[in-house]
Amino acid sequence: MARVVEKFGGTSVAGPDRIRIVADHVARRRNHGDEVVLVVSAMGSETDELLRMASDVAADPPGRELDMLITGGERKACALMAMALSDLGVPAASFTGSQAGFRTDASHTAAKIVEITPRRVVEAVERGLVPVVGGSQGVSGDGDVTFFGRGGSDTTAVALAHVLDADYCEIYTDVPGVFSADPRIVAEARRMDLVSFDELLEMTASGCPKPAMRAVELARTYGVELHVRSAFSWMPGTTVTGEEAMEHAIISAVTHDGSEAKMTVSGVADKPGVAGRLFRALADSDVNVDMIVQNVSSQGVTDISFTVPRLQLDAARSVAQGLIDELGADNVAADDDIARVSLIGAGMQTNPGVAARMFETLASAGINIEMISTSAIRISCVIRAGDMEPAVGALHQSFELHKDPAERATGY
Amino acid sequence: MARVVEKFGGTSVAGPDRIRIVADHVARRRNHGDEVVLVVSAMGSETDELLRMASDVAADPPGRELDMLITGGERKACALMAMALSDLGVPAASFTGSQAGFRTDASHTAAKIVEITPRRVVEAVERGLVPVVGGSQGVSGDGDVTFFGRGGSDTTAVALAHVLDADYCEIYTDVPGVFSADPRIVAEARRMDLVSFDELLEMTASGCPKPAMRAVELARTYGVELHVRSAFSWMPGTTVTGEEAMEHAIISAVTHDGSEAKMTVSGVADKPGVAGRLFRALADSDVNVDMIVQNVSSQGVTDISFTVPRLQLDAARSVAQGLIDELGADNVAADDDIARVSLIGAGMQTNPGVAARMFETLASAGINIEMISTSAIRISCVIRAGDMEPAVGALHQSFELHKDPAERATGY
Numbered sequence: 001m002a003r004v005v006e007k008f009g010g011t012s013v014a015g016p017d018r019i020r021i022v023a024d025h026v027a028r029r030r031n032h033g034d035e036v037v038l039v040v041s042a043m044g045s046e047t048d049e050l051l052r053m054a055s056d057v058a059a060d061p062p063g064r065e066l067d068m069l070i071t072g073g074e075r076k077a078c079a080l081m082a083m084a085l086s087d088l089g090v091p092a093a094s095f096t097g098s099q100a101g102f103r104t105d106a107s108h109t110a111a112k113i114v115e116i117t118p119r120r121v122v123e124a125v126e127r128g129l130v131p132v133v134g135g136s137q138g139v140s141g142d143g144d145v146t147f148f149g150r151g152g153s154d155t156t157a158v159a160l161a162h163v164l165d166a167d168y169c170e171i172y173t174d175v176p177g178v179f180s181a182d183p184r185i186v187a188e189a190r191r192m193d194l195v196s197f198d199e200l201l202e203m204t205a206s207g208c209p210k211p212a213m214r215a216v217e218l219a220r221t222y223g224v225e226l227h228v229r230s231a232f233s234w235m236p237g238t239t240v241t242g243e244e245a246m247e248h249a250i251i252s253a254v255t256h257d258g259s260e261a262k263m264t265v266s267g268v269a270d271k272p273g274v275a276g277r278l279f280r281a282l283a284d285s286d287v288n289v290d291m292i293v294q295n296v297s298s299q300g301v302t303d304i305s306f307t308v309p310r311l312q313l314d315a316a317r318s319v320a321q322g323l324i325d326e327l328g329a330d331n332v333a334a335d336d337d338i339a340r341v342s343l344i345g346a347g348m349q350t351n352p353g354v355a356a357r358m359f360e361t362l363a364s365a366g367i368n369i370e371m372i373s374t375s376a377i378r379i380s381c382v383i384r385a386g387d388m389e390p391a392v393g394a395l396h397q398s399f400e401l402h403k404d405p406a407e408r409a410t411g412y
Numbered sequence: 413m414a415r416v417v418e419k420f421g422g423t424s425v426a427g428p429d430r431i432r433i434v435a436d437h438v439a440r441r442r443n444h445g446d447e448v449v450l451v452v453s454a455m456g457s458e459t460d461e462l463l464r465m466a467s468d469v470a471a472d473p474p475g476r477e478l479d480m481l482i483t484g485g486e487r488k489a490c491a492l493m494a495m496a497l498s499d500l501g502v503p504a505a506s507f508t509g510s511q512a513g514f515r516t517d518a519s520h521t522a523a524k525i526v527e528i529t530p531r532r533v534v535e536a537v538e539r540g541l542v543p544v545v546g547g548s549q550g551v552s553g554d555g556d557v558t559f560f561g562r563g564g565s566d567t568t569a570v571a572l573a574h575v576l577d578a579d580y581c582e583i584y585t586d587v588p589g590v591f592s593a594d595p596r597i598v599a600e601a602r603r604m605d606l607v608s609f610d611e612l613l614e615m616t617a618s619g620c621p622k623p624a625m626r627a628v629e630l631a632r633t634y635g636v637e638l639h640v641r642s643a644f645s646w647m648p649g650t651t652v653t654g655e656e657a658m659e660h661a662i663i664s665a666v667t668h669d670g671s672e673a674k675m676t677v678s679g680v681a682d683k684p685g686v687a688g689r690l691f692r693a694l695a696d697s698d699v700n701v702d703m704i705v706q707n708v709s710s711q712g713v714t715d716i717s718f719t720v721p722r723l724q725l726d727a728a729r730s731v732a733q734g735l736i737d738e739l740g741a742d743n744v745a746a747d748d749d750i751a752r753v754s755l756i757g758a759g760m761q762t763n764p765g766v767a768a769r770m771f772e773t774l775a776s777a778g779i780n781i782e783m784i785s786t787s788a789i790r791i792s793c794v795i796r797a798g799d800m801e802p803a804v805g806a807l808h809q810s811f812e813l814h815k816d817p818a819e820r821a822t823g824y
Contacts, residue, residue: 016468023469050488056428057435057492058499065498069491072484076462079481086477087470094480099555120555143511143532403614411824 002167003125004029007039007135007157011174012231013077014044016084022172022231023084032088035125037164038132039157040081042073047150047391063108065138067147071097074134074153082132092130095120097137097146097156098150104138104146108395111138111146113155116163125164133160151212153364158215162222169224171211172231177238178203180401181254185392188402192238195252200240202344202378203255216240250410251345251354251399256392258339258385260290260307262371265320267330270302278304281323287316291340291373291380301330305371307382314383338370339388342380342397355379367391414579415537419451419547419569423586424643425489428496434584434643435496438542447537449576450544451569452493454485459562475520479549479559483509486546486565491820492775494544504542507532509558509568511808512543514550516558523550523558525567528575537576545572563624570627574634581636583623584643589650590615592813597804600814604650607664612652614756614790615667628652662764662822663757663811668804670751670797672702672719674783677732679742682714686739690716693735703752703785703792713742717783719794721749734814740771750782751800754792755807767791773810779803 006026013019026036042050050069054061061069078094085092101118104111124131135153154171161169167186175183176191178200182267183189195203197220204213211228212311219226220242229237268274275294291307308316313334320332341362347353358379362369367390371382383391400408418438425431438448454462462481466473481671490506497504514645536543547565550558560567566583573581587595588603590612595601597615607615609632616625623640631638632654641649680686686779694701703719720728725746729763732744753774760766770791774781795803812820 016465019469043708053428053492054495057431058495060499061495062498063493065491065504065506068494068508072488072491076481076484079477079484080465082480083466083470083473087472092477094477096480097559169794191671343728 001033003035003037003164005037005039005157005161005164005166005169006172007170008081008152008231009174010044012172013040013081016080018082018231019043019077019080020087023081023088023090025234026229027086027088027090028382030130031056032055036130037121037125037160037166038130039135039153040074040077040132041135041153042070043077043080044267046073046076051257064144067108067111068145070147071134071137071145071390075139078132078134078306082130085130085132090130092127092132094123094132095124095135095192096134098139100131100133100160102138102156102159104140104148106140106142106144106146108144109147110149113138113148113159114141116159117406118160118163118373121160121164125126132155139256151214154212154215155218158218158224158226161224162218167225168227169219170227170229170237171215171273172229173211174230174232176233176235177228178240178253180252180258181392185256185389186254186370186396188396190402192252193236194239194241195242196346197242197270198377199252199344202342202375203253204376250348250351251343253338253344254392254395254399254401255342255344256339256388257342258309258388260338260340261310261313261334262305262307262338262382263313263316263335264303264305264333265327265329265331266303266333267301267328268304269328270300273370275304278308278320278323278327281319282308282316285315287312287318287319289316291371291382293371293373307338307402337385338382339385339391340380340382341395342378342398344378346377348377348379357398358395361394365390365394367389367394413445413447415447415449415576416580416582417449417451417569417573417576417578418584420453420493420584420643421565421567421586422453422456422458424584425452425493428492430494430643431455431489431492432499434449435493435500435502435514437643437646438497439477439500440707442542443513447544449533449537449572449578449797450493450540450542451547451565451572452486452489452544453547453565454482455489455492458485476556479520479523480557482559483546483549483557486549490544490546494542497544502542503521503540504544505536506521506544506546506804507536508546509549512545512572512660514568514571516550516552516556516560518552518556518558520556521559522561523552523573525550525560527555528571533572533576554770561624563626566627567623567630570631570634570636570638573636580636580639581631582639582641582649583627584641585623586642586644588642588645589640590652590665592664593804593808594668597668597801598666598808600808602814604664606651606653607650608758609652609654610757610789611664612758614754614787615665621641642686658696659743662760662763663755663813665756666813667754667756667805667808668800669754670800671722672750672752673722673748674717674719674794675725675728676717676747677739677741677743678715678745678747679713679740680716681740682712687716690732690735690739693719693731694720694728697731698726699724700729702784703794705783705785719750719752733805749797751797751803752792752794753800753803753807754790755811756790758789760791761791769810770807773806774803777806778804779806782795
């Protein structure tokens with residue numbers, strides 16, 4: 001018998017049929033003797049529809065009211081899921097974030113969990129009920145409804161799994177797990193049985209869409225074992241843990257991100273405080289800077305390049321241009337025709353040949369590299385947007401990611 | 413300066429445009445120095461849509477989950493209304509029933525208010541905000557979300573007006589007030605400036621659709637002055653009070669109800685306990701019996717006729733048929749081709765000629781009367797369904813309800 005927190009995303013509960021299918025899965029699971037706690041997201045595109053209505057009534061809706069509005073989506077899905085379970089003879093009870101004991105700060109639309117007192121959820125489990133908890137929501141100290149932000153249901157699930165001391169937490173999505181590359185781009189992409197938290201974080205940060213990064217960070221912090229699975233195939237999926245398996249591959253996956261743009265501030269004085277001034281100003285304007293590369297200084301001046309979400313390019317450009325004089329910069333250039341490809345792998349650190357082979361592979365494919373950034377378990381290259389798909393395919397092939405890890409060539 | 417609770421029904425807030433129109437009205441009102449507290453219903457047909465989804469996932473959804481689901485409709489409308497107000501520069505804050513302090517019993521889908529502690533609403537008013545309260549909802553002693561039932565937003569508004577000591581409570585609907593007959597049937601129907609609680613209760617009970625009966629009862633109990641108005645024309649509407657005006661008409665209105673069916677249990681032994689046995693059995697089966705008529709006994713046997721909602725006719729018939737032997741009845745007959753027309757008026761009691769003229773008017777129009785029932789301020793006749801509209805027109809004409817009350821003929 002296991003205690004499991006299962007989280008179902010929007011596509012998994014998009015309509016009454018899907019809700020009934022998920023309820024059937026939970027009923028079977030329960031018949032096997034497992035204790036199940038559910039977390040559900042809003043149905044299908046409901047959150048988008050609610051946001052559209054908000055923008056129809058107000059140019060700049062207050063965060064408090066946005067949270068009141070948006071959390072209704074998860075609440076609706078919860079109630080319907082509890083009904084569907086009851087209809088199958090499984091006693092169930094829906095709980096809002098507040099009822100489930102999620103106390104948060106008052107940062108509306110992006111609230112952070114302060115404390116969880118899951119008394120009602122625990123009582124429900126003890127009484128043999130399946131609790132169905134609304135994802136991504138809680139209540140502030142003032143008694144106002146708060147929303148964690150998009151993707152926050154994963155955070156709800158991981159946090160509940162931790163405080164309920166669950167054996168593991170299953171994140172059900174519309175894909176069957178974590179892949180060695182996006183299967184829409186690389187036909188031979190391989191579902192990974194196992195991935196580490198660190199690798200998944202790097203993958204999420206570099207374009208892999210699921211699960212939400214904040215939830216993975218939380219899972220790593222509290223050692224909550226995650227299973228990333230499909231609510232459409234119900235196949236085993238990918239297990240995410242903090243433990244490194246013996247047979248772990250050097251390279252796990254190729255990821256890509258086509259949603260960013262590149263900015264270059266060139267001819268900047270190479271002296272202390274310059275980068276700090278630039279990135280503090282960007283942060284104050286709520287621009288999410290991702291990759292940052294500063295070239296080697298030549299004759300006392302240097303170039304700073306960084307990537308930002310394409311939607312924030314205009315904001316980033318005006319911040320940077322406003323600082324041209326202060327930074328003593330020559331020029332600010334923006335480029336939104338770029339993409340990023342990344343190689344993820346826990347073993348890369350001790351295999352310096354990996355980076356070389358990555359660059360060689362891209363060169364053989366005639367792809368020019370414009371920026372490079374590395375971490376202990378990731379190498380990212382910024383390339384032309386049009387080169388993204390060929391690059392992913394070439395790298396997946398070169399590192400034999402379609403093969404079982406044990407059967408891949410080693411030694412780069 | 414007045415303190416006013418304004419309640420807006422579903423059609424008044426059916427979409428973003430309507431919500432902005434209502435917000436504009438509230439902003440103007442506030443500029444005149446009035447303190448406004450809003451209560452809103454779910455948008456348009458949202459409650460029906462939520463109920464349809466419930467029936468799509470479960471044959472018999474638990475009440476607790478229905479309440480969690482349905483109250484989301486009012487909550488959504490509240491948040492959007494608060495956003496629309498903010499957009500016009502009017503500080504506002506939405507509150508769920510629970511946040512507004514509505515404590516109820518645990519009778520899901522038909523919860524009754526136990527206590528109201530409107531601390532947060534009062535604080536909001538004191539801080540100069542417009543509180544926007546979700547109608548028809550509260551929280552039980554167990555912390556579960558509860559729903560008052562359809563039309564419950566009127567109850568929320570009246571109860572709030574009472575506990576906030578408001579000057580009056582405005583019920584905004586899609587019609588401009590209370591009429592002397594349904595304007596769709598009688599072109600000359602007259603909007604009444606004034607109506608008493610008792611008259612409005614009799615009108616509501618006999619087919620006049622708004623406001624909800626329970627809210628009128630509550631308003632009468634606590635002496636809350638009601639204004640029934642249109643959120644489309646913004647005209648003055650009808651005032652409902654406990655005070656009888658000097659110029660009050662003998663007859664106020666003609667109402668009709670085409671939603672019922674008639675049942676007759678004939679040849680019943682005329683002895684104590686028979687009617688009690690029958691109507692207890694119907695009540696136990698949740699059949700809402702309305703008009704009850706028992707004919708004069710002839711030779712120790714009698715007929716009992718009663719009306720029930722047409723949707724409950726099958727249930728009522730099987731209850732009655734199951735009791736045939738026990739009651740010693742000859743026969744159970746059902747008839748769903750009937751309608752009821754009623755004459756409402758506070759002065760009827762002391763004007764016995766009114767009933768006579770009503771029957772004469774129907775006879776002149778060739779309309780047969782099948783059942784008669786009277787109260788102190790109402791006379792109802794059950795007739796053929798096809799006769800309903802001609803009957804309403806003839807009665808409205810005969811009692812000169814199109815004229816100003818002071819100009820009508822008196823002495824029947």
